[in-house]
Amino acid sequence: MKALNICIDIDGTITDPYFWLDSANKYFNKNITSEEITQYEVHKVLKVSREDYTKFYNKNKFTLHNREDINKDAVDIIQELIKSNNIYFVTAREKSLEILTREYLNRNKVPYDGIYVLGTYHKVDTAKNLNCDLFIEDSFENAVELSKNGFKVLLVDTNYNRFPLKENIKRVFNWSQIYNIVTRVLLQEKAV
Structure with a gap:
C-alpha cells in the first residue's frame, strides 16, 4: 500500500509557468x-x-x-515519489485536452496513477474523491480554496501567486524542496 495520495496540477507546476x-x-x-x-x-x-x-x-x-517545456527536476522527483506514493494529476485544462495531456505526460516519462482533466478551476471535489493528502498547485486562488477545505497545499512560487499565505499553504521554490517535504511527512507518519 502506498503512503500518500499526492495531487499535482500541471501547468505552472511541472511546466514553465509562462509557457504561453x-x-x-x-x-x-x-x-x-x-x-x-x-x-x-x-x-x-x-x-x-x-x-x-x-x-x-x-x-x-x-x-x-x-510543446510546453517540462521541469526536468519535477520529472525526476515524481519518478521517485511514485515508488511509495500515489500520484494523481488534477488539472483545470479543458476536457478537449485530455488525450493530449496523457500523451504529453507519457512522452515526457512522467509517471502517474491517474489523470483528471476537469475543465474547471474547482478541484476540491476531486481532491476529496482521491483522499488527497497533499496538493501541489501554482494558482493562489486554487490553493486557498483547497486549504479552506482542509487540504495541505504546496504552492509552487511564481510571479503571479506572491500573496500572503493562508493556513495549510506552504510556498515552495523547487522540486527538491517538494521532495524533502514529502519525505519529512512520510518519516513523521512512520514515527507515529
Missing part, C-alpha cells in the same frame, strides 16, 4: 516579460479583453500545451 507568453506576445504584438505576470488572469496582464484572450487560447491551445 512568447506566443501571446507575438499574437497581440506585445512585449510583456515574465516579471510582469503578477496576476493569474492573463488577459489583464496583456491588457486585452477576456474574449480576445480566449480566441487566442482556443486557436493555439493544442500547440501550446503540446
Whole structure:
C-alpha cells in the first residue's frame, strides 16, 4: 500500500509557468516579460479583453500545451515519489485536452496513477474523491480554496501567486524542496 495520495496540477507546476507568453506576445504584438505576470488572469496582464484572450487560447491551445517545456527536476522527483506514493494529476485544462495531456505526460516519462482533466478551476471535489493528502498547485486562488477545505497545499512560487499565505499553504521554490517535504511527512507518519 502506498503512503500518500499526492495531487499535482500541471501547468505552472511541472511546466514553465509562462509557457504561453512568447506566443501571446507575438499574437497581440506585445512585449510583456515574465516579471510582469503578477496576476493569474492573463488577459489583464496583456491588457486585452477576456474574449480576445480566449480566441487566442482556443486557436493555439493544442500547440501550446503540446510543446510546453517540462521541469526536468519535477520529472525526476515524481519518478521517485511514485515508488511509495500515489500520484494523481488534477488539472483545470479543458476536457478537449485530455488525450493530449496523457500523451504529453507519457512522452515526457512522467509517471502517474491517474489523470483528471476537469475543465474547471474547482478541484476540491476531486481532491476529496482521491483522499488527497497533499496538493501541489501554482494558482493562489486554487490553493486557498483547497486549504479552506482542509487540504495541505504546496504552492509552487511564481510571479503571479506572491500573496500572503493562508493556513495549510506552504510556498515552495523547487522540486527538491517538494521532495524533502514529502519525505519529512512520510518519516513523521512512520514515527507515529
